[in-house]
Amino acid sequence: MAAQAESGGATTDTYKEARTWLLMPAWLVLLVLSLAPVSMILIYSFLTKEFRGGVIWEFSLASYDQFFFDRGLFGDEAPQIEWTYITIFWRSIWQAGAATILSLIIGFPTAYFIATRSEKVRPIWVFLVTIPYWVNLLIRTVSMKFLLRDQGPLNDFLLSIGLIDSPIHIVNTNFAVQLGLFYSYLPFMVLPIYASVERYNFALSEAAADLYATKWVTLRRILLPAVKPGVIAGCILVFVPSLGSFLAPDLLGGAKNFMIGSLIEEQFKGNAGNWPFGAAASMILLTMVLIILIVFARRQAKAEKREG
Amino acid sequence: MKTLLKNTVAASAIAMSASVALADGKVVVYHWFEYMPQELVDKFTAETGIDVVMDTYDSNESMLASLKAGGIGTYDVSVPGDYMVKILANEGLLGTIAEGELANKGNIEAQWLDVDFDPGRKHSIPYQWGSTAFAVNRDVYQGDINTTDILFNPPAELRGKVNMLDSQGEVLAMASLHLGIPQCSTDRAQLKALDAMLQEAKTYWASFNSDTAKEVLVAGDAAAGMIYNGFSAKAREEGANVEYAFPKQGYIAWMDNVVLLKDAPNRDNALKFMDFLLDPENVATLTNWTQYSAGVKGVASLLDDALRTLPEANPPADAGPATFIEVCSEETQAIYDKIWTNVKK
């Protein structure tokens, strides 16, 4: 999203006079229902924890200290750098990134395919992609796990056609975690890309072909830049929620390691009941996401300048 | 825009809550979803004219978080587990029931009357109880299962096939039983040993699944799994060849209790609701439906035969002791949190 802000996009000032009014509802709703709660969490992250949840209104840096410094099991050793939480964050970024790439590989062709159907059936295809998500995540994931397990239908099928000799072990692996994330957010990649490609002017592709560009060159140099806003929107909609998600990946992947989401959940809903620490971890996550998006946007802008 | 929004929402809110009539009064119950049969709710309303308004939660901790975030004062009663009764009491979130206010208090079985988590039952009454241990798939492993080694030092057949509950309290309590150390130990050597033992044990574990603890056993994803006794019985009924263990080192007992919350807006109705849930006939209806165990006198004879003889609810004579999960001090809890994070980092 910052990417769009930085790279500018196709902005005009047609509705300059009305923009305050156009933005007013979003501002109203989000100031009250998002910024206010988030500000409260920011404050909480600098307060003292109350045992079993809640906060004591006393300034403290203990939460950030806990995140970055390890003082041993009993908290009385000389501080060292705490790798535990950094590892958890790094793992989540990695898994979310892998899930995003997986979604892009499957989602882009699907979006393109839908956008090139006849105008009448396109909305039906769009519906088809979202209908599975009318079924609850837990139920869908349990069924997904059923298909993937060692003696499940997928392995049976692959064995019977002789593609593999022994079952592929998927459930409770890292790959299963990525698969769970991928599966949770696939339409969030497909739909924004579809909305962009649908607008694409195929005369551009024809022009490129007339100049003897191969189809793949056309795809890379002409189509992709034209639909980039959709691709970026899709990647953000998969990557960012994946960072904080844990239900589907835990079910498929076995929850052997904390994800950022489950770590924070544990602070509010687990035995720990350490709200300030959960708040601090959330703030670090928020900062991290912002940095990733801004760095990404800067690079994009630079690359665009270079290409001229 | 905003008023339009409010009107639209308010209109549909009225349409949807029309079924909640404003009758004689109400009692607001904060409960687990599907933990009380509808027929019992209806019976209570029919007998007393009091409507039951039910809100639900999915774990003791989320109930606590919700009450602390401001829910207290909007609910009359809730149904926390044993250790959570103590935590709620320590937090000052419970109302006190004076002697004589509950007509049926005498129905509580003696062993559940003076419990550690609520001495003298000043805030709570028993709801249902059971145990937490583990179940083993007998097709995979035929040896002795009545030992906590199954979870923490499993035989070769079960290594890499163990599912644990994704819950710090239960896993660390079971681990303490395994090592023979007290729960919430403050002894440094013992805590270090606990940490070290779990670091090794986790290499044998396949997954942490609480929501689907039964399903992983039935489907065969896990060959042994930590589980509540009722779920183990259900897994068996669903065709899994699993046996529930009563380890000689001991196992975890749990008891859910109806508590009176602080600042209950309908205190009198709440007490009527609690009295209703101490009547043997009602408790029998409840117990036959939940398939757990009751803590009220005179229920046994009203139970279904199958339930009375359920192997999961009837420990053998040589079983270890059943212990409730203890509530640790703040210092120990901080160390427990570290140990748990080490397990899952």
Added chain:
Amino acid sequence: MAQRKYDIKSYRGFGAMTILCLVVLYAPLVVVTIYSFNASNSITVWEGLSLRWYVDVFSGPESAKFKLAAWNSFVIAIIASTIATAIATLAATAIVRGGKFRLRTASIGLISLPLMVPEIVTAVATLIFFNYIGFDRGLLTIVLAHIAFCIPFAYLPIAARMQGIEDSYEQAAMDLYATKRQVFTRILLPLMAPGIISGYLLSFIVSLDDFIITNFVKGAGIETLPTAIFGAVKQGIKPNIMAISTMLLAVSIIMVTISYIVSKSDNTK
């Protein structure tokens, strides 16, 4: 020429990927549908064909609870996603078609905020906030919370689409003395339709499936399908959920089929 245009548009392998995508999306639903007819209490072991869970959904002792939960989920999702999509469309117009202004980046940041904060944090914070301002929990609190976190999901596809629309159409219309309001409703909105539909559908499924936030901000007596499913920890998940899910699927597929038939019979275009 027509032949060549066809060639330009189609990439080898894209069709296969689409089929793979649909298989991934629908294979688990086949399992759900089959197991909704299971005679057993289990959602993982097959015992034989039976309609008992459908009977249970319609006339079981707990059926009223589940029906109400499903109904609540739908009403909340429709209200929340409709309002969120409207807000997001207006906001996208201001941000993409409103020129450069000081609060532009801040607005984009604000709109994306609900996306970047883990759900449990939003849940706890929102609950504390509602209590602080003395707002009684109930259906309204759920709807408001859902609107907030649906906005970014609606905004992103809509804004991405709008960036792809050159403003030449709008300029041409204005040259012909159309007012800005007319340009917005007659030119921009129709061109935006695929983006708006995408945004609407995404926010709809996000709202329909939300558990963590709903669980915290719902008031007494209000249950949605996700809270009913995740809350069933004491009795376990039963196939009645699968029967409800299958019926939801059936309803949605019937809707799609009808719209397909309608669109086919409409030969005016």
